[in-house]
Amino acid sequence: MSGPVAPVAPVAPxxxxxxxxxxxSELFRAFAIVSISGFGGALPWARRKIVEQKCWMTAEEFxxxxxxxxxxxxxxxxxxxxxxxxxxxxxxxxxVALAGLMGPPLIIVTVLAMLYARFGDLxxxxxxxxxxxxxxxxxxxxxxxxxxxxxxxKGWDWGPPVAVAAFIGVAIMQWxxxxxxxxxxxxxxxxxxxxx
Amino acid sequence: xxxxxLLPLFGYFALLSLFAVGGANAAIPEMHRxxxxxxxxxxxxxxxxxxxIAQASPGPNIIIVTLIxxxxxxxxxxxVATAAMCGxxxxVAFLVARTWDRFKEARWRIAIQAGLVxxxxxxxxxxxxxxxxxxxxxxxxxxxxxxxxxxGFATRFNPLWIFAASGLLGLTGxx
Numbered sequence: 001m002s003g004p005v006a007p008v009a010p011v012a013p014x015x016x017x018x019x020x021x022x023x024x025s026e027l028f029r030a031f032a033i034v035s036i037s038g039f040g041g042a043l044p045w046a047r048r049k050i051v052e053q054k055c056w057m058t059a060e061e062f063x064x065x066x067x068x069x070x071x072x073x074x075x076x077x078x079x080x081x082x083x084x085x086x087x088x089x090x091x092x093x094x095x096v097a098l099a100g101l102m103g104p105p106l107i108i109v110t111v112l113a114m115l116y117a118r119f120g121d122l123x124x125x126x127x128x129x130x131x132x133x134x135x136x137x138x139x140x141x142x143x144x145x146x147x148x149x150x151x152x153x154k155g156w157d158w159g160p161p162v163a164v165a166a167f168i169g170v171a172i173m174q175w176x177x178x179x180x181x182x183x184x185x186x187x188x189x190x191x192x193x194x195x196x
Numbered sequence: 197x198x199x200x201x202l203l204p205l206f207g208y209f210a211l212l213s214l215f216a217v218g219g220a221n222a223a224i225p226e227m228h229r230x231x232x233x234x235x236x237x238x239x240x241x242x243x244x245x246x247x248x249i250a251q252a253s254p255g256p257n258i259i260i261v262t263l264i265x266x267x268x269x270x271x272x273x274x275x276v277a278t279a280a281m282c283g284x285x286x287x288v289a290f291l292v293a294r295t296w297d298r299f300k301e302a303r304w305r306i307a308i309q310a311g312l313v314x315x316x317x318x319x320x321x322x323x324x325x326x327x328x329x330x331x332x333x334x335x336x337x338x339x340x341x342x343x344x345x346x347x348g349f350a351t352r353f354n355p356l357w358i359f360a361a362s363g364l365l366g367l368t369g370x371x
Contacts (some may be wrong), residue, residue, distance in 0.1 A: 074285020131366025152198025166318025
């Protein structure tokens, strides 16, 4: 099954990589697996699948697509599935990736909701959750480190200081996220414009 | 409550979909305000339990709206709430992605994209930090976070195994 021709610019082949294009059924399966594995956030799993296992995007392309998804309204990973799917398969690609991401968890969560309506005891679930959450945070830290690698490899440009400033603003100073974004994004974009 | 609850379910979540910048966790307080305080669909305890179930199940955390919808109006409610929460923002994402890819070579597009990446990274790092500070209550939990981070960064070991082990450790009540 070959993907439909999408009216978008072809993905620029990066020189040193073996980037391939997914078909529609591959798209669906990849996002379904990402969503089923994605306890405590799907970002680490999406990167693992797309960059490390399937080689559909380079580390830099993944960072760019995810950054775009993060600054659109709505849930990040859901936006990412649409951005990624539409790039590789137009509207059908977007629909298929979204269906893969949302379908399996919808079924699982509905079953859980029915069980909860019936039994309503979450004490055990809560304890298991404490453990899984601790691991999920560790996985998130690992993916941040991996995503930061291409940025820091380019040398001490404007990028790393901006990333560090965003981190300090939200994590240490505890300023509101929208405020940090509205302040830093224009500065960072202006610097990117000047440097090119 | 007058009439079908499906209409307000759809209306509130469709609106929230377009204003939820910063992902599911940023939208939780507003969901709580609507579901508990404004519409009285559920009480505090039920909302907290929904949040726990959404966290415990795989997939995007935004799936909490499915649970709220189910609680309010059964399966149709679950379907309507999920569609409302994802529909509008997905349309925006689709339109932006198309425009974005069309201007792949434009200088302004390259500058915006290159400028957003470091801000995005800093914010993801910050959310990991904040989560770790609020969720890791014991030294053991912090240890699990640290070990998972190291294994996840340095090896290709499937993290699901670590998740299973940490879930079991949690069940023992040590964490």
